[in-house]
Structures are given as structure tokens and as C-alpha cells.
Amino acid sequence: MSFLFVVNLKLMSTYADRYFPDEPTGPKVVTETIPGPKGKEVIKSLSDVFDTRCVFFPTDYEKSYGNYIVDADNNVLLDTYCQVASIGLGYNNPNLIKVAKSDKMIRALTDRPALSNFPGLDYEEMQRDILKYAPKGQKYVWNGLSGADANELALKAVFFNYQSTKRGYDSPFTEEEERSCMENLPPGNPELAVLSFKRAFHGRLFATASLTRSKPLHKMDMPSFHWPTGEFPAYKYPLEENEDQNKKEDARCLAIVEDRFKNWHCPIAALIIEPIQSEGGDNHADAAFFQGLRDITLKYGAKLIIDEVQTGCGGTGIMWDHERYNITPPPDLVTFSKKMQSSGYFFHDPELIPNLPYRQFNTWSGDPKNILMCGAIMKEINEKGLLPSLRETGLYFYGKLEELQNEYPKLISNLRGKGKGCFMAFDISSPEKRAKFLAEMRINGVNIGDCGSLGVRLRPGLTFNKKHVDVFIPIMKTVLSSL
């Protein structure tokens, strides 16, 4: 069976060829600027009622197709940003349109349930469809409504668990706890912390913004919990040539984390980390570092939360990026969103479910509309063999980018993400040059995003293949030569 499947894959065309037969063969830019005149008009009217200062360009989603995004002026761009890394299977994927039009979806939209109180007849099946592709070692899923929401819900699960472990899982609350929490005071609202890393990004609500350390602008002027940070390793690239030094960097960073656990003024209930720090600059770390963190959490009785919001759902060539590090035992919670189109966290310890109802609770507790879409996306990725081909594309892409890096060493450096699908990034020599690079790429037909202070990140869909790389590279070459 599996042999036939492999042969079939080779004989047959790529996923993009099969499901986007009419995909453009290249970008087509018809206006002098992006956004062009129509796009500017759309922005102008929208700006009366909605904040438009972050708009790249208004998008015509009906016309966008496969790996190509179409703007209001009919400019057709190869998309390597994909709604901030959240469109996994291309625009107007016919198999997802089927799901969107299915009876189940119509029901989910028309009669949205309060899932914790009134779960529908088909909810169990929906949950199981997601759990089928859960990270190794994870057994349950709790659903949220955004990446930040997922991370905050995971934090809540950890805090409930931390206190109930202290108290005894089924022990009652004390009167003092019940009274003090109504005034936001300990012991009812205990002082507990979660450790995150410098340059990390976990969201922008109040607890998640307290964890986020990417840029001052993401945090400025928000009240914040006084929580500790560790240092995320800053490796030298290429990795193969800097192994010793990078190992020392791991050891230095692990020592800082351990020091925080020893000396922080209140208990640290969990450590949260992205497998690849994405908003913070596409920073990678080694398996040994992740295992070191796992060992520290075990030593100090803290939970390990892996934030796969941006890295998860196949973008790095495997379903869950942290699985490549073989963290043992597996993390306690894994959060997800973006490409999954649903949000939430996986976990395996039943004691991460609070002992009483109405603790981890909210009106909707997720959304069957998202959960259905999520199940369909994961099924599509796995049944259509998207990941092996993405890994292949990634290596090809990396090789081509490496050639460009060698050709323009003063402009680009720190190419990273080899062997991680197309989840790649590189740095441009200065913020000004980077801004120019991104703008030029766009006007030459490639939509692309940045990260950190100098980074350019590639976040194409899982449907990106060699022919798209072959469109991308010449454009990048032209742009680099113009810089």
C-alpha cells in the first residue's frame, strides 16, 4: 500500500497542480503601487470605521487562488506570508470549500452552541477528528477562539492545576480563598508566575502580553504581571560550523532559566516557549536546549507549555515542530491556532481538567465552525501527503536561498530553517534596507512578511512547491540587485 502511495505521488502532479489547476503561472502586477488606486479607495472608506493603519492591501478573496493572492486592483501576488502564517492549504481550496458548504458547517454557523453546556450530537466526532493528529503523547483538547485565547486558557489550566496539586485535587476551597479572590487578593488569587523567553511572542491579551517579549510596541502601556524571563539561545549560523559555540550558548541560557526557578520571588508554575520564536525573529534552538528545559520543569514541578500557534500544523514540514526535538516526557500542554483555523491546547494529564465545572468555562468554549474546518485541514494535510512534498520543497528552496546569500553576503545573512519545510528566514543588513526589500518584493509580485528587527520570514502555505520557488527566486534576485 504505502509503496503504491509513494509511486503514485511521484507519478502524479503536485497538490497545487491537482487542486489549483488554474493557478497563475506567475505574479502579475498591473498598478504602479500596491495598494493601487482601487485599493486606496477601499482603505479610505474602511478607515472611517475600522483601523486601517496596518493594511498591506485590501484583498479580493474571491479571486485569490492557490498560492496567489489578488488585491483590489487585480494585482496577482505570489503569497509567502499567507495571512500571517494562517492559510495552510491555499486560497479557495476546493476541498475546504466543500466543507464550508457542508450541512455540518451550515448547522455550526446557524446554531452556534454554548459547547460546555449544550454540546451537539456530532461534537465528539469533531473532537476526535482533531485528536487524531494531536502531538505525540497528547490525549485531550480544549478549544479557544484565538492564539492568545488558547495560550491564556492553557495558563489558566496550569494555575488551576498548580493550586489544586497543593490543595489536593478534590479538596474544597477555604473560606479565606473564596473571600480573598473576590478582592483579587491571595490566597484566592495566588501570586504565581510563568516563565517566558526574551524575544518570545505569545499573544496580546493581558497575561499573554505579560509573556510576550518581542518588541516594546507589543507591550507598551499595558498593565503587566511581574513574571520572569529566560534567554533564548542566539546561535551563530551556519549551525554546522558553529556547533561548539552554540552548545555553550545553550548551557548559558539553561543556567539562567534554572536560576530563575531557584530565585524568583514567587513560584513559577509553568514555562512557555515557541519551538521557533517567530514574531521575535525566527530564532531556532537545538533539541538539547529543549530537553534541558524539560528537565528543569520536571525538577521544579512546573508545567511545560509549547506554543505551536505559528509553528504548528505542518508549516515546518512536520505536523508539530516540537516533535522533532523528541522532548521526553512530552510537553504538558501544546497550544495551537492560525493554520489550524481553530485554537486551543492539547494536553494529556486528566488533572489539567479542573475538579469542578465552571472553572475552565466560557459561553462558546470554542466554535464548531472552526473545529470542523480544523479537522478537515488536518485530514487533508495527512491524507494528501502534503508534508513530505513540503520538506522536499523546503530543501530545494533553502539551497536556492543559500546561493543568493552567497551572492549577496553584505545584504543577507543568517539564513535559517534548513530542514524545517519552508519555515525559513534571513536577515537584511538594516531595518531601512529590509523595509525597502519588502516593498520591492511586493511591487515585483511577491507578498512577504518580516519578523524581529532585521528578519524576513517565509510563511508560504503547505501547497508551495518547486515551481513557486522558481518564481520566487528570480524576483528576489532582481530585488537584491536593485538594493
Add this chain to the structure above:
Amino acid sequence: MGVSEDYFPDEPKRPDMKTKCPGPATIAKLEELSKVFDTKAAFFVTDFYNSLGNYICDADGNKMLDAYCQISSIALGYNNPELLKATRTREMAVALTNRPALACFPSTDYYEILKDGLLSVAPEGLDRVCTAHTGSDANEMAFKAAFLYQATKKRAGKPFTEEDKTSVMNNQTPGASDMVILSFTEGFHGRLFGSLSATHSKPIHKLDIPAFQWPVAPFPTLKYPLEGFEKENRAEEERCLKDLESILTTFPHQIAAAIIEPVQSEGGDNHASPFFFQGVRSLTKKYGVLLIVDEVQCGGGGSGKMWLHQHYGISPDIMTFSKKMQNAGFFYHDPLLAGDRPYRQFNTWCGDPSKALIAKAIIHEIKDKHLLNEVNKTAAYLYAKMENVRQKHLKLMLNLRGKDRGFFVAFDLPTVELRDKFLYTCRQKGVNMGGCGDKGVRLRPTLVFQPKHVDILVKTIDEAFDQLD
């Protein structure tokens, strides 16, 4: 014919109970579901395919009149044909298949969807919208808006200092703010860390979660019926306003905003008068504090007005919504509330066009079918009947409230045990209702709840009280 017959010609005429609720099929299903989902809060497993109009169907085929409606979030009845139509459109399929990062790549039609939908019912003076994902999310984004606004004003055009930039990365002042949000006793504004710090409904909602030290002002505890206790209630509201003013003038940190529900819902359906709300508005204005009105549960037409605070003649700076609108977010006017520069109030999705489309469809129905008039007519009928039941069960049915507030009607029972027993009894008789606060029962029917549904509801309540007696 009434509006519910128009929508639902096949709606059941009355509840139909085949088993106890929860019945054997629900119990079996929940056992399976509990292997992959926390089912401890489940009332029953719902068959949404066979739910219709004001009737919810469970896994055992029991059909119950629903006066709870997914915790107040179903506006137009189950399987509403107009909503079904809206979900079967090409634009919906496109929105679902290609969910945009709205702040970066808004769809070309997002303006029309907002303008024709949510913004067409924005309260007077609030003409901009920030879309979000849940009620908690909407409230937290409103808090952020308030913090950004106040900090920007304070900075008076000066750039961030180096100290701002370094301290904020360590979660410390001055970059991280020491400003606060003021909320009210027994308020409920959500369960994430910022919104939970403003929530004071019940210990179970708050226990074990780290919280911000934010101030709480007293919400009036009024006596019902309001018309019978005008003097006492006025004194109580004056006391609360005085306490509020004292917090506003003495709290050691700047109060960026105050948040309040027009009727405190989870906290027990606590009402206050227009006098109180006007007092809150003028005090917040006087002390430069923004006022956020949380219409997550109250809004969407159930009160007989689109937004419940419109009963009070006040104009907030920010109004949050979710639930019945199916799309969450907040309305505002001052552009500074969006932050003085981009990427401050920002996240990947910033809402969801599929939800904005549903909201638009719901709003069109509310307008086209004059559903607010329908609510007001039916609600007057409902309240009069409830008053009769109260007269009959003076010892059991306490504090009937919500007169002239549409379907926003509630009452208490003497104890939590009796309340829970009452809800259970009603469910066995085919009426699904929810509790609130410690001893409260709240009515949260759809906007297409009609006099014939009132008759069944009130009769069931009456009989359940008889049974408790």
C-alpha cells in the same frame, strides 16, 4: 400570524418530553464525550438538526421550549431560515475558506459588511468598530484601548523614552502601565486575566488565577419591585455613587476606565436605575475616566432596545458586544482609542468576516421584521403574567425584576437548592432555563419568543412552584 410562525411554520406547538432530561441517550453520549472533553457543565447533549425556532431538541428527542438559548446567544431561533440562507451564500463560503488577517489584508467588502451590519446598529455617537473573537476578548481589547488612550494623552505627543522601552520588556513601570480598570461588585466581564480581574460574580469564576489589583466600586443592591421602594433604592444608589466618587478621587493609581453592565447578568440580574447610570457617566466624565458599557449579554435586542444602556440615556466611550451578535467587538468614536500608531491594538485575525456576515444577517432580520417591537409587545404580556405568578407564590418567587426591560426578566428563589430544584423541575416539564447569581433564575429567550411561548413558559413556572410548595 406572528413572526415565529412566519419563520417556523413547523415549530412544535408545545414541549414534548419522551424521557427525563438528561435522559439515557444524553447520559450515554456524555460518557463517550467525556473521554475527549470536560462535560461536567453539560445540561444535555443537543440535537441541533432537530431543534427549531424556540424549541431545543436533546439527544433523547425531548423537545424543550428554550428560554436560555445558548446562554443568551441565539437571537433568531434555531435553524432560522434566513440565517440558513445567509450561511449558504458564496460570500460565506469564501469567508470560511479564506479567513483573512483583517488588519493587514481586509477583504474588499469588509467595509460594506460592517456598514450594512454591525455599524448600522451602533449606539448613537459611536461610529467605529474594532472586531474581536469573544466577549472576554472584546472587553480586554476595550481595556487595551483605554490604556493606550490614557497613556498617549499623558505622554502628550512625546515619543516613548528609553526607560519606557527597557522597563516594558521587564514588565515594569513606566513602560508597563500601573493604570487600572474599575469595575463593580458582582460584575461579570469575562474569564481571561484582564477581564477576570474585573469580574466579581462568584469565587468559582476567579479562584486560583493570578489577578491585577484593580478597584471595585459597589453596584447598588436594589429592592424589588422598583416602584415599591423608590426612596430606599435612591438612597442605595446615592450611597454607591458616593463610594464610586471616593474611589475615583482617592485610588492611588490612575483609573483608565470603568466598566459596567447595564444589567449585571451572571452576577444575578441586578438592575440599577437610569439615575445611577447617569451618575456613573457624569462622575467618570468629571474625573477623566473612560466609560465602557459591556453589552455582551444585555445587547442584541433582548431588552427591547438594541442595547440595554439605551434605556438609561447615557453615552459611553466604548461599548462591547458579543453573544447574540455572534460577532464580538467594541464600538467607539475617538480614533485615539485605536492607539496612536499601528500594531498596538493588533492580532492575527482581528475578528472573522464569517461572523460579521452572520451578524449582518441577524441585524437585517431584527430591522426587517421589527423584532424590537415584537419583543416589547410580548415582554409586556410576559411581565404581567409573571406578576400574577408572583402574587400566587409570594414565598417562593422573590424579587421579580426586569419590568420594561424586554425579556430581561429574572426572579430569585429562597435558596440555591430550591433554585436548582426549580430549574430541574421546569426542564422535566419541557422548559429549559438558566440560573444566575446564587439564587436567581434568568429568562433569556430569543427575539422571536411570542405570546404563545409565554403562555407555556409561565404555566410551567407556575406548576413548578406548585410542585415545590
